[in-house]
Amino acid sequence: MDVTIVLILLLIGALATYFSGNALASKVALFFSVAALGASLMILNQFNQGIDSSFSAVWMKNPNILFSLKVDGLAIAMMLLTTLLMPLIILSSFGNNFNNPKNFYALVLFMAFAMVGTFLASDGFLYYIFWELSLIPIYFIALIWGNDDMVERRKAVIKFFIYTFVGSLFMLAAFIYMYQKEGSFQLDKLYALELSSKEEFWIFMAFFMAYAIKIPLIPFHTWQANVYQKAPTVGTMLLSGIMLKMGLYSVIRWQLPIAPNAAKELQYIIIGLSIAGVIYGSIVALKQKDLKKLLAYSSLAHVGLIAAGCYTLTVDGLRGAVLQMIAHGFVIVGLFFAAEIIFRRYETRAISDMGGIRQQTPKFASMFMILVLASVALPGTFNFVGEFTVLYSLFTKNLAFAVLGGTTIILGAFYMLKMFQNVMLGETNAKPFADVNLTEGIVMVVIIGFLLFFGLFPKPIIELITPSIQEILVHIK
Amino acid sequence: MNTLIAIAVLGVICLLAEIFNLRKAIVPVTIVGLLAILGMTVTEFGTTGSYYNNMIKVNNFTVAFSSLFIVLTIFLVTLSHNFYQEQVTKISDFISIKLFLLAGAVSMVSFGNLAMFFLGIEVLSIALYILAGSDRLNMKSNEAGMKYFLMGSFASGIILFGIALIYGAVGSFDMDMIYEASNSATTVDWFYIGVSMITVGMLFKIATVPFHFWAPDVYEGAPALTTATMSTLAKVTAMATFFKLNVSMNGNMKFEYELVIVIVSIASMTVGNIMALRQNNIKRMLAFSGISHAGFMVMALLNLENAAGSLFYYTVAYGLAGIAAFTVIMYACKGKNNEELENFNGLGKRSPLMAMILTAALFSMAGIPIFSGFFAKFFILNNTLQAGWLILVIAGVINSMIAVYYYFKVISAMYTKEATEEAQKVPFEFYIVAVVAMGLNIAIGLFPSALMDLF
Numbered sequence: 001m002d003v004t005i006v007l008i009l010l011l012i013g014a015l016a017t018y019f020s021g022n023a024l025a026s027k028v029a030l031f032f033s034v035a036a037l038g039a040s041l042m043i044l045n046q047f048n049q050g051i052d053s054s055f056s057a058v059w060m061k062n063p064n065i066l067f068s069l070k071v072d073g074l075a076i077a078m079m080l081l082t083t084l085l086m087p088l089i090i091l092s093s094f095g096n097n098f099n100n101p102k103n104f105y106a107l108v109l110f111m112a113f114a115m116v117g118t119f120l121a122s123d124g125f126l127y128y129i130f131w132e133l134s135l136i137p138i139y140f141i142a143l144i145w146g147n148d149d150m151v152e153r154r155k156a157v158i159k160f161f162i163y164t165f166v167g168s169l170f171m172l173a174a175f176i177y178m179y180q181k182e183g184s185f186q187l188d189k190l191y192a193l194e195l196s197s198k199e200e201f202w203i204f205m206a207f208f209m210a211y212a213i214k215i216p217l218i219p220f221h222t223w224q225a226n227v228y229q230k231a232p233t234v235g236t237m238l239l240s241g242i243m244l245k246m247g248l249y250s251v252i253r254w255q256l257p258i259a260p261n262a263a264k265e266l267q268y269i270i271i272g273l274s275i276a277g278v279i280y281g282s283i284v285a286l287k288q289k290d291l292k293k294l295l296a297y298s299s300l301a302h303v304g305l306i307a308a309g310c311y312t313l314t315v316d317g318l319r320g321a322v323l324q325m326i327a328h329g330f331v332i333v334g335l336f337f338a339a340e341i342i343f344r345r346y347e348t349r350a351i352s353d354m355g356g357i358r359q360q361t362p363k364f365a366s367m368f369m370i371l372v373l374a375s376v377a378l379p380g381t382f383n384f385v386g387e388f389t390v391l392y393s394l395f396t397k398n399l400a401f402a403v404l405g406g407t408t409i410i411l412g413a414f415y416m417l418k419m420f421q422n423v424m425l426g427e428t429n430a431k432p433f434a435d436v437n438l439t440e441g442i443v444m445v446v447i448i449g450f451l452l453f454f455g456l457f458p459k460p461i462i463e464l465i466t467p468s469i470q471e472i473l474v475h476i477k
Numbered sequence: 478m479n480t481l482i483a484i485a486v487l488g489v490i491c492l493l494a495e496i497f498n499l500r501k502a503i504v505p506v507t508i509v510g511l512l513a514i515l516g517m518t519v520t521e522f523g524t525t526g527s528y529y530n531n532m533i534k535v536n537n538f539t540v541a542f543s544s545l546f547i548v549l550t551i552f553l554v555t556l557s558h559n560f561y562q563e564q565v566t567k568i569s570d571f572i573s574i575k576l577f578l579l580a581g582a583v584s585m586v587s588f589g590n591l592a593m594f595f596l597g598i599e600v601l602s603i604a605l606y607i608l609a610g611s612d613r614l615n616m617k618s619n620e621a622g623m624k625y626f627l628m629g630s631f632a633s634g635i636i637l638f639g640i641a642l643i644y645g646a647v648g649s650f651d652m653d654m655i656y657e658a659s660n661s662a663t664t665v666d667w668f669y670i671g672v673s674m675i676t677v678g679m680l681f682k683i684a685t686v687p688f689h690f691w692a693p694d695v696y697e698g699a700p701a702l703t704t705a706t707m708s709t710l711a712k713v714t715a716m717a718t719f720f721k722l723n724v725s726m727n728g729n730m731k732f733e734y735e736l737v738i739v740i741v742s743i744a745s746m747t748v749g750n751i752m753a754l755r756q757n758n759i760k761r762m763l764a765f766s767g768i769s770h771a772g773f774m775v776m777a778l779l780n781l782e783n784a785a786g787s788l789f790y791y792t793v794a795y796g797l798a799g800i801a802a803f804t805v806i807m808y809a810c811k812g813k814n815n816e817e818l819e820n821f822n823g824l825g826k827r828s829p830l831m832a833m834i835l836t837a838a839l840f841s842m843a844g845i846p847i848f849s850g851f852f853a854k855f856f857i858l859n860n861t862l863q864a865g866w867l868i869l870v871i872a873g874v875i876n877s878m879i880a881v882y883y884y885f886k887v888i889s890a891m892y893t894k895e896a897t898e899e900a901q902k903v904p905f906e907f908y909i910v911a912v913v914a915m916g917l918n919i920a921i922g923l924f925p926s927a928l929m930d931l932f
Binding site: 062063125133150153157162165166169170172173176177 | 862929
């Protein structure tokens with residue numbers, strides 16, 4: 001059984017959801033996302049037994065393009081991140097009423113298909129196609145099912161689309177250029193390609209445009225907060241939980257090994273940019289009045305740190321980055337879901353309208369508290385493992401980086417706890433707050449369980465990803 | 478060769494059907510006839526032949542492009558039934574003119590002699606002049622017909638002048654002789670003047686900057702179905718012919734000529750896209766977008782040995798997306814006197830399928846993956862880079878970025894603005910054409926080798 005089964009399940013799932021009609025759509029989507037999760041666990045099992053589940057077939061002869069999917073620890077980890085989050089994200093939306101749910105859930109599954117494809121593809125051209133393909137569903141999800149004023153939303157979403165599309169076209173240009181030299185888009189061939197330092201610089205920059213916009217790093221982040229706020233929560237979860245990680249994963253998989261010398265040369269500048277993003281995101285988050293926007297800026301700060309970890313080019317940096325990608329994926333989905341749970345009851349995202357919720361639902365308050373603490377990387381949560389490893393790697397590079405990057409934990413604690421205080425504590429709110437229902441509870445508990453379990457026992461994930469990271473580092477050195 | 482005869486005969490049959498009062502049968506018979514001709518043409522694939530003292534030469538290039546033209550014509554004829562509902566007495570004229578147009582197109586790609594080439598281009602152009610002005614009570618249509626006729630005949634005149642100069646230099650209209658002359662060192666100077674004049678004329682027909690001024694006005698004024706014909710069939714034909722002409726008379730292209738092509742290409746892409754940003758009329762917008770696509774297509778000339786497949790792929794992708802887009806435009810603007818973007822407001826709610834088709838067609842034109850337009854751009858840029866024109870690739874990439882904006886303007890209007898009117902029923906033919914065209918577009922996106930390996 002090769003890895004195409006996951007992709008096929010998600011694609012068929014998208015079609016089946018579309019044709020199942022509005023009444024059944026959400027359940028069909030959930031079924032297929034769980035099936036995809038099962039399939040990816042099976043792939044993981046095969047991988048642990050040493051069976052190679054990669055897939056490769058000729059797609060086009062001229063130009064020479066293969067439909068090839070490569071399975072290694074890193075790809076499996078990212079695939080599992082997607083397929084684990086998908087059922088949770090779909091389940092989290094059960095309390096919402098969407099127009100045309102069949103279109104909505106079909107797009108969600110299609111997006112999962114594209115994102116898993118991006119993580120698996122080992123042919124540059126195929127990778128690019130999946131990368132772009134994931135943009136179409138999120139464009140429609142944010143545009144059609146988003147919230148707030150239509151004119152504003154249209155502006156924000158089109159800006160997002162054009163930004164990311166423009167960035168990825170630079171990447172396409174780099175791929176075409178390399179194809180002219182090498183005659184293949186295969187990952188290993190591109191790794192082996194000899195480039196002059198000038199070529200490497202431009203290829204590195206072209207990739208950087210695509211990834212810096214997607215991650216996003218400052219100064220390319222301006223699309224982010226508005227889109228997060230305007231998109232429906234499911235869209236925000238997809239964007240922040242998984243899609244951002246496409247950019248970070250691609251840095252590790254494509255950019256660094258293909259242009260290692262340029263990476264070494266520009267390393268300090270980019271780490272500087274990333275850390276500037278950490279501080280900037282944290283400070284702006286302090287000022288936010290809208291809960292979703294606050295979480296968006298906190299996300300900007302966290303991914304900045306992950307990016308800094310990637311560009312240290314050390315085993316610890318890359319490993320910490322991957323761990324933190326997974327941890328951040330879960331925690332941010334959980335936090336956005338908590339914001340959605342509040343919105344369902346209070347119909348507001350303004351922090352000033354909330355407060356005093358803990359008195360009414362201590363259960364929800366404790367769950368929210370755990371997520372907040374995980375987000376600020378409290379020891380015992382999975383985020384601590386990731387963030388600490390990244391900071392350690394920054395320390396080995398330069399003390400200043402570690403100190404400045406470390407402010408994320410301090411500032412993060414500041415704005416997250418302040419937010420918690422304003423949202424959950426205080427005098428009992430006059431408006432009633434219904435307790436979390438079953439589906440909401442399941443999603444929250446699974447996320448919290450995951451974060452705590454791997455926070456205490458991160459070994460399986462570390463063992464899964466380390467060999468492939470070391471292999472990538474061989475190409476960088 | 479048989480293709481050409483059969484198409485012309487079918488056109489005459491259409492005219493005769495009117496006499497025998499078989500008006501209702503015209504569209505179905507034409508479609509069936511064209512499908513049969515398509516089958517016949519496809520079976521000729523892989524053979525080569527030359528007919529009538531080398532007047533017509535058939536090879537894979539010819540067969541592939543002829544098949545594309547026939548497919549596009551089948552779509553256009555299918556749409557005619559509904560489009561000309563109110564002028565049902567003239568249906569035989571309209572259909573037969575379209576068939577003669579197709580005959581012109583086929584002879585344009587299968588010429589072996591410049592006389593035949595000129596004959597083809599005139600048959601095609603005259604048919605288009607008539608069609609552009611065919612809505613004779615509408616002032617705009619009259620204006621479009623007149624404008625197109627004046628400018629088009631001027632371009633034909635320049636082409637003819639160029640042919641005369643080439644004849645003066647070579648002493649023959651035969652393409653083989655011209656090919657030899659173009660490769661010999663003793664060719665007189667006016668041969669190249671002739672080549673340049675033909676180039677100017679062809680660039681006019683393809684509507685590239687700086688010979689593009691007619692396109693927006695004519696596209697806007699002409700009836701929608703004629704605009705669809707011009708922007709798909711006519712443009713694709715002219716491009717294929719131009720490519721073929723260059724292969725045979727400009728084989729060892731001079732650097733200066735390449736430079737001209739590069740400048741024309743960059744200018745077309747840039748001007749087309751920037752002008753399209755500001756349009757509120759969708760036909761004008763697609764006219765400018767067509768100009769920018771022409772800029773992409775002429776890139777194929779820079780790599781004459783390898784680019785035939787890419788050019789064919791591009792024309793197929795562009796033609797199919799154009800047909801699908803225009804089908805939706807005809808549906809959305811039916812019964813209105815304009816094609817303003819407001820007509821598309823709320824189409825996503827009024828007719829989800831049609832909105833989806835237009836979205837897909839515009840995605841394809843914008844070059845977003847899995848739709849064939851993306852692969853088309855990729856293949857052609859790849860060939861251009863192979864020829865060493867990095868700057869052109871960069872210009873192409875930047876233009877793809879600009880283009881996204883105006884295509885998405887239409888898409889977001891369909892999905893986010895409130896509908897101003899009630900939903901209309903979608904005619905059955907429109908459904909079929911739109912779905913089949915877009916289905917083919919995606920199919921060749923999934924299996925690009927099917928077309929790329931033909932040459």
